[in-house]
Amino acid sequence: MTKQNPRKNLIRVRHSPHRLGMQYLRGYLRLGWLSAGLVAVLLLVAGFYRGHVTADASSQASPVEPLFQDTGAAGLKEMLLRLHTTARLMQTVAHPDDEDGGLLTLESRGKGAEVLLLTLNRGEGGQNKIGSNLFDVLGVLRTLELTQSDRYYGVQQRFTRVADFGYSKTPDETFQKWQGHEIALGDMVRVIRCFRPDVLVARFSGTDRDGHGHHQASEILTREAFRAAADSNRFPEQIREGLQPWQAKKLYIGNVCPWGAKTCPDADYTVRYNTGQNDSLLGMSYVQFALTGLKHQLSQGAGGWTLDPGDRFAFYKLIDSVVPSQSDDKGHEKDFFDGIDTSLPGFISGIGDAEKAPFLRTDLNQIQNDVDRATAAAERDSSVAAEPLLAGLETTRKTIESVKTSTLSDAAKDELLTKLMTKDHQFERAANLALAAQLRVAVDAPEGTNPDDAFMAVPGQSFDLTAQFSSAQKIAPTKVELDLPEGWKYKAINQSATERDPSTPLRMTVRFRVTVPENAQLTRPYWHRDDPERDAINTVDEAQYVTLPFPPPPVRAQVTYKVNGKEGVARAVAMVKYKDPDGTRLERALAVAPAFSVMLEPGQQVIPTRGDLACKVKVAVSTNLSGTSQGTLHLEVPAGWRAEPADAPLQFHGRGERRESEFTVFHDGMKEGPTDIRAIFDSGKKFSEGYSVVTREDLDTFYYYQPAVQHVSVVDVNAPPGLKIAYIMGAGDDIPTVLKQIGMNVTLVSADKLATENLSQYDTVVLGIRANDTQKEIAENHQKLLDYVSGGGTLLMQYNTGVSDFNKDDLTPYHAQLSRARVSVEEAPVEILAPDDPVFHYPNQITARDFDGWVQERGLYFMDKWDDHFKPLLASHDPGESEQKGGLLLAHYGKGVYIYTGYAFFRQLPAGVPGAIRLYVNLLSAGRSGQNAVASGQ
Secondary structure, three states, X not given: OOOOOOOOOEEEOOOOOOOOOOHHHHOOOOOOOOOOOOOOOHHHHHOOOOHHXXXXXXXXXXXXXXXXHHOHHHHHHHHHHHHOOOOEEEEEEOOOOOOOHHHHHHHHHHOOOEEEEEEOOOOOOOOOOOOOOOHHHHHHHHHHHHHHHHHHHOOEEEEOOEOOOOOOOOHHHHHHHOOOOHHHHHHHHHHHHHHOOOEEEEOOOOOHHHOOHHHHHHHHHHHHHHHHOOOOOOOHHHHHHOOOOOOOOEEEEOOOOOOOOOOOOHHHOOEEEEOOOEEOOOOEEHHXXXXXXXXXXXXXXXXXXXXXXXXXXXXXXXXXXXXXXXXXXXXXXXXXXXXXOOOOOHHHHHOOOHHHOOHHHHHHHHHHHHHHHHHHHHHHOHHHHHHHHHHHHHHXXXXXXXXXXXXXXHHHHHHHHHHHHHHHHHHHHHHHHHHOOEEEEEEOOOOEOOHHHOOOEOOOOEEEEEEEEEOOOOOEEEEEEEEOOOOOEEEEEEEEEEOOEOXXXXXXXXXXXXXXXXXXXXXXXXXXOOOOOOOOEOEEOXXXXXXXXXXXXXXXXXXXXXXXXXEEEEEEEEEEEEEOOOOOEEEEEOOEOOOEEEEEEOOEEEEEOOOOOEEEEEEEEEEOOOOOEEEEEEEEOOOOOEEEOOOEEEEEOOOOOEEEEEEEEEOOOOOOEEEEEEEEEEOOOEEOEEEEEEEOOOOOOEEXXXXXXXXXXXXXXOOOOOOEEEEEOOOOOOHHHHXXXXXXXXXXXXXXXXXXXXXXXXXXXXXXXOHHHHOHHHXXXXXXXXXXXXXXXXXXXXXOOOHHHHHHHOOOOOOEEEEXXXXXXXXXOEEEOOOOOHHHOOOOOOOHHHHOOOOOOOEEEEEEEEOOOOEEOEEEOOOOXXXXXXXXXXXXXXXXXXXXEOEOHHHHOOOOOHHHHHHHHHXXXXXXXXXXXXXXOO
């Protein structure tokens, strides 16, 4: 039996760089406060795309605790603010962290508008500043980070299916990778037709001022979508699905004035917002509160960002509109919604056939009256506001049913029902806040000792859970129900109601037994990429969830109660308890997982054609079954290969157990190229994929699935024998793993041990990516590193992003100036500038073909100036630009060699790119290359 390692599949990042028709819709809504992200537009679940059922964030059941500002009297005041307006605003951006959080927070929390943030991609092509996880697992992490930020902004979240393929300098390159405009545009139009915003706001300007090609593309698409969403001839398949065309009233663009500027030329903007003004409910300014949320985006480096108190202005320019101009003589407006009636009774003025629903005006006036009464009551006593709020809820639901059965056009119904459903959810939530009514649902299972072994529902199995309702007021619960996916079953097995004290007489507790069907849907991303390193479009596997951050949690509950004859509802998501590895008790939404998870370690392996014709493959199998279980594990290997043992029997005794098996794979010394090794665990049913838990103590939890496949890259590479390498990790990368796989002697040296480490025992010292940015000890021991080079060592420094700090600290042996220059096109031609230099000949011959098949990008953060002691070795450039020669510089310093490289080896080596591996080995061997090249006559 192999030693268990229950956290092996856990992808977890800590705060330091080293730690890591309507009824059917209602059941899929998250019901807590502003946990934006996991669910909305969930009529998709029922096979429709009707805009009137788009869920507002305020009604969605949350798997995380609400923010303090969203609870009690403060939360009620904000809900009442929302109830007074029907304003809807949608902002579009390219990546997570692009959003104007201060503006979103002001509009949502300060003015009560329903706000949606559409982020084109999930940032999966970016650099991870707190770990080595890249590509799609980074996309899952950044989705969790962004949806956590959204809770502070108070907004809903959507995505399109295009992926972040890395830095792009132009929108033309961006659209080429995204297969034109239509895929991203279609998803953007879908969101507009579902959410039906009054105002559409692009964060960027669509010009070179935006920088990143993705930024420019996001504005270009928004400009197109403003009119396309209203055209039934555009994306007609959406119309056939049930969506109605929608014309937003106004379109604004951003990035028209420098960020943080207090003044801007009149002609450059239409509206200016001061997001630096304080909000009494938040206890700080809107932009400061937004920054508190943004700081959760640690993989973007946001954790250390700060902002001083004071005015902070956001400028936006009106570029299209279907309502009369409201600007003054300077071309300025006071608000995005100038010229748009966002009052409760007033929004029907835009309904063309409102005369077909004569009840509307009376009902809307009554709803407004209930909101006014609740607002006045809340000033005296929050609990007194419950009665008018529940009255407003009753009227709203009556109006919804009247609209549904009216003779209004489908377009009119959609517009009305969109806003009425929002009011329904807001009334419901506000009443619960006024009554301090709360429903909690927890799975009856032993508390997990870490996130990886917390309870998971398994297809074909049953489990128990407990729903507990409580309130600070006298409430009479009438029923508690579970809301489950199709095919799931449940029954109540125990119910009790206990008095607590005279003022809060009842706490209702109900236990349920839930049975999960064999074909239950797993809790997993609804999208995937077959080749994350090269594909720029995600494949959508479950169309009913398209544009959502994640699929919704599977198990929810609701309790119906009455107060003075008026009915209210409290809702909750089923939760699972577990302990953080530090011992902190946490909880997350119940998820569905397979009985067994199968993972090959590592997921990528590089095998040299020379040397030992055998390699080791480790396979880890973990179980979610609570009893004894067993099965047989085996590998599927390429033709002509064989694995020993042929199979491995495994036995498990309880949930969370993990077994590891090691196989020796004998290969045939075949030619260079890619192939795969697959693992299959057979326990009567075959399991051939695994998942990792993606979480952090400040985030929600989700899961990254991948096939139980090891991608093997067979590489024709010479690794010099006896070369000893010290690798000092920076932000985190997987280069050392690849070097060990090809037989190199690599020692990981912690930066905090650098001062005492005897560097002379190593032939080469490597500084990992962003080492200077993330490890203060590098600069502190700068002279020691230079002395090591001077004494005959080889130092390989990889890219850093802190340009000003790097240049200020003067971290190179001779003067060189770091810049932000990069070559973003991975196919960009590369010229070898010094073909006779030994680094291109020992121990591997480097030719032009070694730059074929690179992924993501050529390189980043090249030098733009350097002393004559440095020799530029390579040149490359993006289309239409001048040559960049500062990506690989070599200098002899004393008896040793100093190398700076901005080429993206951190992406190429884990991807098994043969030429990049050969070149990197040569760089590591630069201290030997001169004498060996001479000795071999090269």
